[in-house]
Amino acid sequence: MRYFVQLAYNGNPFHGWQTQPNAITVQEILDKALSIILRQKIDTLGCGRTDAGVHAREFYAHFDVIDNSHQHDLLSARFIKSLNSLLPYEIAIKKIIPVEDRAHARYDATLRSYEYLIHHHKDPFLHNRSWLLFDRLDINLMNQAAAELMHYTDFTSFSKSNTQVFTNNCKIVRAEWTENQTGLKFTISADRFLRNMVRAIVGTLVPIGKGLNSPESIHEVIKSKDRSNAGSSVPACGLYLTEVKYPYIVNF
Numbered sequence: 001m002r003y004f005v006q007l008a009y010n011g012n013p014f015h016g017w018q019t020q021p022n023a024i025t026v027q028e029i030l031d032k033a034l035s036i037i038l039r040q041k042i043d044t045l046g047c048g049r050t051d052a053g054v055h056a057r058e059f060y061a062h063f064d065v066i067d068n069s070h071q072h073d074l075l076s077a078r079f080i081k082s083l084n085s086l087l088p089y090e091i092a093i094k095k096i097i098p099v100e101d102r103a104h105a106r107y108d109a110t111l112r113s114y115e116y117l118i119h120h121h122k123d124p125f126l127h128n129r130s131w132l133l134f135d136r137l138d139i140n141l142m143n144q145a146a147a148e149l150m151h152y153t154d155f156t157s158f159s160k161s162n163t164q165v166f167t168n169n170c171k172i173v174r175a176e177w178t179e180n181q182t183g184l185k186f187t188i189s190a191d192r193f194l195r196n197m198v199r200a201i202v203g204t205l206v207p208i209g210k211g212l213n214s215p216e217s218i219h220e221v222i223k224s225k226d227r228s229n230a231g232s233s234v235p236a237c238g239l240y241l242t243e244v245k246y247p248y249i250v251n252f
Contacts, residue, residue: 001065003074004097004105004249005030005044008057010090011236012128015052017059023052026091030061033086037079040066047105047244048112049195053236055129058094060244062105074098097249111173111189113243114198116234119183126182131238137184137209139177144215145208146175146186149201149222156225158201159194168194177205189243196233203231 007030015023019031027044034042044061065074073079074096083093117130118137126132149172156168174189186202204221207213221229 002062002099002101002103003065004060004062004095004099004103004246005034005093006095006097007059007061008092008094009055009059010129011050011053011055013088013090016054017046017048017050017056026050026059027061029087029091033083034063036086037083038065038067045105047109048193048241050239050241051196051199051236053128054239054241056241058243059241060105060109060246062099062103064101099248103246103248108246108248109192109244110247111191111243111245112193112241113174113187113189114193115240115242116186116188116198116202117180117183117238117240118185121182123182128237130182131235133183133206135210137206138211139179139184139209141211141215142177142186142205142209145205145218146177146188146201148215148218149175149188152222154225155194155197155222157221157227157230158197158204159227160196160200161227165194170194170197175201187242198239199233199236200227200230202238203234205231206234207231 009026014026017026019025019028027046031042031044042063044063046061047059050056080093118133119126119130120134153169155170159168170190170192172190177184177186188198208215
């Protein structure tokens with residue numbers, strides 16, 4: 001029997017989602033907790049990879065249970081409470097969802113959304129949860145450039161080098177800066193993302209907001225298909241995975 005687990009996590013203590021040989025990751029800790037509570041080896045597969053320090057308000061992973069006698073327990077509030085008690089405070093389980101055996105947390109996702117947060121004043125409650133940037137940015141200029149992202153599909157210029165993917169094509173359906181009480185929020189949605197893509201895009205838009213580059217410069221960056229022409233990758237602390245959509249999961 002296959003299940004999806006919906007969770008959220010604070011990425012600060014972890015070296016990303018995916019299990020690594022010499023670092024603590026979210027996947028490693030979740031797999032251990034599920035294995036203990038289900039009394040069998042559990043290997044989860046996530047909806048994507050988040051880098052060290054990146055947060056997730058919504059993340060999905062799937063796992064298989066060989067012994068179906070636990071089916072009722074998995075769907076109960078008591079099971080979720082027990083699972084959460086085995087996990088650190090930085091990881092929270094929200095739901096366990098039974099799915100078809102062929103359902104896939106990574107390949108079946110039709111939309112993913114990220115947010116990147118910037119604040120302008122020192123705030124201990126935003127430390128490691130937002131990027132402290134004292135420079136004031138022109139949100140209109142950045143939105144002009146961000147809107148152009150939706151006219152392209154090849155985002156090689158914003159991809160981490162030497163990644164093993166079959167294509168660098170993505171379909172961006174939203175890219176927008178908005179203001180909030182502490183600073184700025186960048187929201188971006190697409191069918192898929194490349195490694196480091198959002199942080200590289202933000203790092204390219206910020207100099208435009210500072211007036212160092214024009215909004216039109218985004219065209220040359222994208223067309224060059226050269227990572228060195230894009231901006232620097234911004235700090236991981238401001239990045240959040242906020243939404244993952246599947247055609248067979250409703251009522252998020």
